[in-house]
Structure formats: structure tokens, C-alpha cells
Amino acid sequence: MSARKRLALQGDLLDFTGVPLLGEEACAAVRFRPDHWLLIEDGRIVGAQPEAPDDSWQRELHTGRLILPGFIDTHVHCPQLDVIASYGATLLDWLKTYTFPAEQRFVDPQVARAGAELFLDALLANGTTAAVVFPTVHPVSVDALFEAASARQMRIISGKVLMDRHAPAGLSDDVEGARRDCETLIQRWHGQGRNSYALTVRFAITSTPEQLAMAGELMRADPSLYMQTHVAENTEEVRWVAELFPEARSYLDVYHQVGLLTPRAVLAHGIWLDDADRALLRDTGAHIAFCPSSNLFLGSGLFDWQAAVDIGHGVSMASDVGGGTSLSMLRTLAEGYKVQALRGTRLTAWAALHAATRGAALALGLEEEIGSFEPGCMADLAIWDWAVGPVAVHRDAVARGEVVPLPAQSLHARVFAWMTQADDRNLVAAYVAGQPCWQRG
Structure with a gap:
């Protein structure tokens, strides 16, 4: 021995x-x-x-x-290093002008591999050792990310992005093809080493009700899976979701109706929520990944952390690069203090650091592995x-x-x-x- x-x-x-x-x-x-x-x-x-x-x-x-x-970064986009610090766009314009063209390049296995290695090494160079990550719609981007993470022994949660409408042809899938891809990737990566699979809904706008329902079916079939998506980041986005899903009470309710809100659900932003939404997060165990530098940079709004505390749902910290401007969680925490100050809340270093370490681990159900x-x-x-x-x-x-x-x-x-x-x-x-x-x- x-x-x-x-x-x-x-x-x-x-x-x-x-x-x-x-x-x-x-x-x-x-x-x-x-x-x-x-x-x-x-x-x-x-x-x-x-x-x-x-x-x-x-x-x-x-x-x-x-x-x-x-540090644990609970919402960050691997393929968006190409477009970090790009000038002059709100959320929906940002996606069309910068993000979608950058993500289409990741259909190339060589680009996906080089991008994943650069991304993970950049996380480590900022003291981030675990992350919840968006790759792209391409299965090869998921393979590249998990392979690179395995080589570094990092704790990574990720999965193929789901988009079957309102997206370029090079980033669109369909319900059954996406189901097959997810099932194959889950079998290959979920629970292998320190990798975990997340059903990755881009946001409600880019998935049909049928695709959202399919994601919910996969979540119910294996409760150990994670789910990651965006919610209520931008007012224009919220209005569009209301038009696409008139039967839902709110943007968050779109996900709830198909069973995507669980204790393993990570929802980025959550700026434009009401108290009923916050209570739903509390009751389902889902949590919000607060992305302050991105929210400021894209002019999306000011997240209300005190309201989350008052009602009792979890909050973690996230860089959201490339909407955010740095992979540094320290810069992210400093921006978080400023956002909360604008809301009249004084955020201590303790609350901020906890949300990027043990608090994030608790929100992900990983407190026995990471965060302390x-x-x-x-x-x-x-x-x-x-x-x-x-x-x-x-x-x-x-x-x-x-x-x-x-x-x-x-x-x-x-x-x-x-x-x-x-x-x-x-x-x-x-x-x-x-x-x-x-x-x-």
C-alpha cells in the first residue's frame, strides 16, 4: 500500500x-x-x-x-470569453450581436477544447475552484468542458444548452434530438469523478413549451441532476416571456409548471421577481445566482438581496462572464456591495464571502465536499x-x-x-x- x-x-x-x-x-x-x-x-x-x-x-x-x-462561481459561460467587455448592448441585443456568434464557433471540437482549457485555467488563476457552467448547444462543447475539468480534478456542473426557437440555425436543436443528446451526455458524465450534469435551459424565450416539458421529464427521472437557467434579468425579456407563456403567473412560474424548480435548480439574476416568486423559490429549494457585475454592465437592474433573506430563499454569487466583466469573484463581490448599497442594504464582507464559498456549496447541496x-x-x-x-x-x-x-x-x-x-x-x-x-x- x-x-x-x-x-x-x-x-x-x-x-x-x-x-x-x-x-x-x-x-x-x-x-x-x-x-x-x-x-x-x-x-x-x-x-x-x-x-x-x-x-x-x-x-x-x-x-x-x-x-x-x-471560490464557487454559480453562473458563468465558458464560450463567452471571446466577447467579455464588448461595448454597448442590453441583454437581448447582447445575445444577438455578441454571444450567439461566439457560441456558434464551439461546434468545432478544436475550438471547444481550447476554449474549455483557457476558461478553466482562467477560473483557477482567479481562485475559483468550482463552477456551474453554460457551454453551448453542441454536445462537443460539453465533452470538452468535462474532459478539461477531469484533468484538473475540478468540481464542475454543466450540460448541453437547450434552444429550439428564437436562436440562429447554428445554435438550434429540436426536442427529440436534444433529449437524445442529454441522455447520452448524462450517461457519459453525470457522477463521473467530480462532474455533475445540469439540464441547461438557455431561458424560457429560446425553448418551446415542449422542450421545457422534456427537460422537466429528465429532471423527474433522475433527481440527482441539476438544472440551470436565467430568469427575470431584464424588463424587455420579462415582457417577452409573458407574451410567449400567457398561461403562466410569472416568468419563474414557467419553469415551475414543468417541474424544473428543485433544490438543485440554479437560476441566474432574478432581479424582476415579486414576493410570490421569492416564496416559490423558498418552497422549492431553488436559488438565485446573483450576478452584480453583469447586471450593472448590461443595465439590467439591482437585485434585492434583502427581500430574498426576508422571505427565505438562497442566494449565491456569480460572475456571469461574458455579460460580467471579470472572472474574479473578488471583483464580483465588490460590485455586489455597490448594488446592495444602491438598494439601501449594507452587505458585509462576511455575507458576500459566504455566498461565494460555503453558502454556494449549501445551495448546491455540496457542503460536505466544498466551500469550507x-x-x-x-x-x-x-x-x-x-x-x-x-x-x-x-x-x-x-x-x-x-x-x-x-x-x-x-x-x-x-x-x-x-x-x-x-x-x-x-x-x-x-x-x-x-x-x-x-x-x-
């Missing part, structure tokens, strides 16, 4: 044991263990301790650095410098009380300053299943 691989990482460990309130700075759910050793055995967390382990452990010192669980440093979880993590550059270094020193005696000296002040100012330059290394998969320099 081969020796067990044992790795110990020393640094400032930060994760969560509960759910923070949106505006709660002094939070019992925060677990901060400075100058501790995180113990990893055969790719899984086995514990943490203040003293150095014995010589049977491979030890890495990261004194004065922050160690967090890897609980023993038994996979060692998917990122190591960060607290500050890079003279301004950030000075601000960090102020938060620690080393420069001037300001009243904002606290752990939250320090973490909030880091979350607001940091980006990919702060990332020292990312680990997946205890293996370094990205290292600076």
Missing part, C-alpha cells in the same frame, strides 16, 4: 460555520484562525491546528497570508496576499491598527478592505484536491 500524501499549509485560515446576516459585522459564523496549519491528507481536509505538525507532513509556510476555501475547511471536505482552496501595492498595503496596516488609531480597526474592516481592493494579483496559489493547480510566477 502506498504512503498517504500529507500536506500542511500554514497561514491565516478563514471560513464559515454558519450563515452571516447581511449587515452583521461581529459575526459568530466566521471562523478565523490566524497562524494555523491546515492539514490535508490524500486531497481532503483532516483538521487545523496552531502548532506545526511533525516531519511526516510536507509543510508549506504562508505566514501573513490569507487562506480561503476556493470542515474535515472531510476536498482541499479546494486559495492562498492570498492580504495586500498588493502601496495603497492596499497602507490600508491593510490601518485596519490592523499599525498606522493611525481609527475606529474601523477590526477583522471585518481588514477583510472588507481586502475584498474591495484585491484581485488576481493577490492570488499566490490555488489548490484543487490538495494539489497546486495554479501558482503565481
Whole structure:
């Protein structure tokens, strides 16, 4: 029997044991263990301790650095790196002008493979180790993504995009052909390694009632499948859905009527929902992936996180690249703070970081695998410098009380300053299943 691989990482460990309130700075759910050793055995967390382990452990010192669980991006588009930061369009124009032409290229296996590898490496270079991903309508794009994820041991949830109307010919399928493709891909990838399959409805506009019903049938046949889609992102989109589905109470109800709302349903955006919709999310266990940078960039609107909390449905964080402007979850969280400020809600660093780590894992039913440093979880993590550059270094020193005696000296002040100012330059290394998969320099 081969020796067990044992790795110990020393640094400032930060994760969560509960759910923070949106505006709660002094939070019992925060677990901060400075100058501790995180113990990893055969790719899984086995514990943490203040003293150095014995010589049977491979030890890495990261004194004065922050160690967090890897970020979980719950809504992001693999093929849209080509169109990130494209100028001047609202949602529906964006799809027609930029997104659909870019996605049509992924019918080529070579393009799909290169795109998937670039995309996953870019996630890792931003400290994101797990994601819920839209590929394209082409089965080859799904194969390429899952193959690349398997090679990196990443936790990926994805599936062939369903679109049988209001889409270019190169991105359109049909009900029975899509069913066959999904069944084949589910058999090939779902539950294989760290891959999970998601029935991937682009949005209600691009699927006929018959295709939505087919997706619901597949979900009922295997409750372990995920479902991902968009909902209530843009007012023009909401009006069009109401015209296409006059029998539905709301945009969200379109999905509910065919059985697509389950605890494994991830719905991106959810800006233009009402309280009845929010109660339906709560009652079905489905959750909203909040995409602040995309919502601002496309002028879609301001998501009401406090309303979600008041009614009790889940919220996670997502970059939505390419509608969003960066794969960095740190930039995404900083934009999330601004969106909530515009709504009159102060979002703490704790609530934001929780929604991108343990909170996202809880929403996906994966809290025993990812999102925290609980023993038994996979060692998917990122190591960060607290500050890079003279301004950030000075601000960090102020938060620690080393420069001037300001009243904002606290752990939250320090973490909030880091979350607001940091980006990919702060990332020292990312680990997946205890293996370094990205290292600076």
C-alpha cells in the first residue's frame, strides 16, 4: 500500500460555520484562525491546528497570508470569453450581436477544447475552484468542458444548452434530438469523478413549451441532476416571456409548471421577481445566482438581496462572464456591495464571502465536499496576499491598527478592505484536491 500524501499549509485560515446576516459585522459564523496549519491528507481536509505538525507532513509556510476555501462561481459561460467587455448592448441585443456568434464557433471540437482549457485555467488563476457552467448547444462543447475539468480534478456542473426557437440555425436543436443528446451526455458524465450534469435551459424565450416539458421529464427521472437557467434579468425579456407563456403567473412560474424548480435548480439574476416568486423559490429549494457585475454592465437592474433573506430563499454569487466583466469573484463581490448599497442594504464582507464559498456549496447541496475547511471536505482552496501595492498595503496596516488609531480597526474592516481592493494579483496559489493547480510566477 502506498504512503498517504500529507500536506500542511500554514497561514491565516478563514471560513464559515454558519450563515452571516447581511449587515452583521461581529459575526459568530466566521471562523478565523490566524497562524494555523491546515492539514490535508490524500486531497481532503483532516483538521487545523496552531502548532506545526511533525516531519511526516510536507509543510508549506504562508505566514501573513490569507487562506480561503476556493471560490464557487454559480453562473458563468465558458464560450463567452471571446466577447467579455464588448461595448454597448442590453441583454437581448447582447445575445444577438455578441454571444450567439461566439457560441456558434464551439461546434468545432478544436475550438471547444481550447476554449474549455483557457476558461478553466482562467477560473483557477482567479481562485475559483468550482463552477456551474453554460457551454453551448453542441454536445462537443460539453465533452470538452468535462474532459478539461477531469484533468484538473475540478468540481464542475454543466450540460448541453437547450434552444429550439428564437436562436440562429447554428445554435438550434429540436426536442427529440436534444433529449437524445442529454441522455447520452448524462450517461457519459453525470457522477463521473467530480462532474455533475445540469439540464441547461438557455431561458424560457429560446425553448418551446415542449422542450421545457422534456427537460422537466429528465429532471423527474433522475433527481440527482441539476438544472440551470436565467430568469427575470431584464424588463424587455420579462415582457417577452409573458407574451410567449400567457398561461403562466410569472416568468419563474414557467419553469415551475414543468417541474424544473428543485433544490438543485440554479437560476441566474432574478432581479424582476415579486414576493410570490421569492416564496416559490423558498418552497422549492431553488436559488438565485446573483450576478452584480453583469447586471450593472448590461443595465439590467439591482437585485434585492434583502427581500430574498426576508422571505427565505438562497442566494449565491456569480460572475456571469461574458455579460460580467471579470472572472474574479473578488471583483464580483465588490460590485455586489455597490448594488446592495444602491438598494439601501449594507452587505458585509462576511455575507458576500459566504455566498461565494460555503453558502454556494449549501445551495448546491455540496457542503460536505466544498466551500469550507470542515474535515472531510476536498482541499479546494486559495492562498492570498492580504495586500498588493502601496495603497492596499497602507490600508491593510490601518485596519490592523499599525498606522493611525481609527475606529474601523477590526477583522471585518481588514477583510472588507481586502475584498474591495484585491484581485488576481493577490492570488499566490490555488489548490484543487490538495494539489497546486495554479501558482503565481
